[in-house]
Amino acid sequence: MVSSRPPAWARTIPFRMTKSRIGVLLAAFLALAGGLPSAPGAEEPPKKINLKAFPATTVEDVVVPIPSEVFNALDKLGTVAWRSEVRTVSSKSRPSDRPRIALLLGSVIADGFLAVQAEDVERVIEIGKTVITLADAISVKQAVLPHCNAIIEAARKKEWRTVRKEFDATQGKVRQAMDALKDTELSQLVSIGGWIRGTEALTSLVLRDYSNDRAELLSQPDLVALFDRQLSVMSPRLRESSLVSKVRAGLGEIRPLVGEATISRKSIESINSVTKRLSRDILPADS
Amino acid sequence: MKFRPIPLLAASLLAVLGATGSLRATVDDALAYALEAMTPYVSKGGQGFTMREDTWGGDLAAGDQKAIAVQLFKGNEYWFCMGTDVKGATVSVHLYDREGNLVEESDAWQRDTFAGARVKPKKTGSFFAIVKVEKSARERTHWGLVYSYK
Numbered sequence: 001m002v003s004s005r006p007p008a009w010a011r012t013i014p015f016r017m018t019k020s021r022i023g024v025l026l027a028a029f030l031a032l033a034g035g036l037p038s039a040p041g042a043e044e045p046p047k048k049i050n051l052k053a054f055p056a057t058t059v060e061d062v063v064v065p066i067p068s069e070v071f072n073a074l075d076k077l078g079t080v081a082w083r084s085e086v087r088t089v090s091s092k093s094r095p096s097d098r099p100r101i102a103l104l105l106g107s108v109i110a111d112g113f114l115a116v117q118a119e120d121v122e123r124v125i126e127i128g129k130t131v132i133t134l135a136d137a138i139s140v141k142q143a144v145l146p147h148c149n150a151i152i153e154a155a156r157k158k159e160w161r162t163v164r165k166e167f168d169a170t171q172g173k174v175r176q177a178m179d180a181l182k183d184t185e186l187s188q189l190v191s192i193g194g195w196i197r198g199t200e201a202l203t204s205l206v207l208r209d210y211s212n213d214r215a216e217l218l219s220q221p222d223l224v225a226l227f228d229r230q231l232s233v234m235s236p237r238l239r240e241s242s243l244v245s246k247v248r249a250g251l252g253e254i255r256p257l258v259g260e261a262t263i264s265r266k267s268i269e270s271i272n273s274v275t276k277r278l279s280r281d282i283l284p285a286d287s
Numbered sequence: 288m289k290f291r292p293i294p295l296l297a298a299s300l301l302a303v304l305g306a307t308g309s310l311r312a313t314v315d316d317a318l319a320y321a322l323e324a325m326t327p328y329v330s331k332g333g334q335g336f337t338m339r340e341d342t343w344g345g346d347l348a349a350g351d352q353k354a355i356a357v358q359l360f361k362g363n364e365y366w367f368c369m370g371t372d373v374k375g376a377t378v379s380v381h382l383y384d385r386e387g388n389l390v391e392e393s394d395a396w397q398r399d400t401f402a403g404a405r406v407k408p409k410k411t412g413s414f415f416a417i418v419k420v421e422k423s424a425r426e427r428t429h430w431g432l433v434y435s436y437k
Contacts, residue, residue, distance in 0.1 A: 051354065054352075069436050
């Protein structure tokens, strides 16, 4: 169902939160703090529906989760050695090719989520600075600057929930700014870069203490299928980039593994090996 | 579904918002209502949910529905909130798994221009948020959807 990509954007628009709404929200919160009302007589939903009966135009592509969502789930399955996976890309690192910058930006934002899990103030601040450098390299610095500053400020105060929210907002603003510049494909590479780095860390952590529950977090076949579809229809300029070709090939290796009913330790090792390789490929030579 | 009484202050605020007529009938406004519905769950001192930056919206005819595919993780809890700015319209949101089975909702409500569903998936994978405009006097009704996790 999800794999049939619908041309549904004519009637469906992804949004980002705007500051103009914040006043309304704050006022509303005061009113709604007691919880929202429910109407007596509201109909119970059907227990079963036929998703295949939905016309393709009414099915949206799978929403790409942020790394923090899966990290949050992993955290509930026992002690996790977050610090072992934290990495910093130098804030002086500034590659020149745009696909690499986009992939790296997503990857570095994923690093940010990892550093938040590890509650590593210094790393979070360094990552915030790196995001600014990379955003500047693709002309979206102004869009992310307030959020990166908020990340740094909140990290100093150890307000981790705020830092997570601001990393999500940073990724959103980068993608929004790229969409505005008609660079939707680069915007997709940001998400893919984030997923690769997040999955590299996730698989490393699962391998430290393998269990079926932990391995199940890798069950993301529709997401990988979405990335593969996006890469397959990118402009020839991007598709023929050696880095994008490597990413596509790597995702092709991963795709069958994340679709297994029970993802074995061996499969997790393979996914880890591929994502580690891709993460290295994405890093610029000077980092 | 679980039902809760409408707080008086909330009712007053919504009445004022509706009376001003200053809100444009756009999906942007519908989204503001969805965000408003989510606020109690993501605010400081609330239930500790973190709202996602990505949100969705569009317009639907009364009785029509749309499926939004989402990747959910076992162990997390999620709130999905939907809203519309069209006075008199009612909307609903529910989660289904890939086989079309309703996901057990630990909390859910539907009233007027708002609806919400809280789920704790028993498996990791793709799910579908089914958004529906139950009734509306308008030919097309704008809607907005947001979700949060913890």
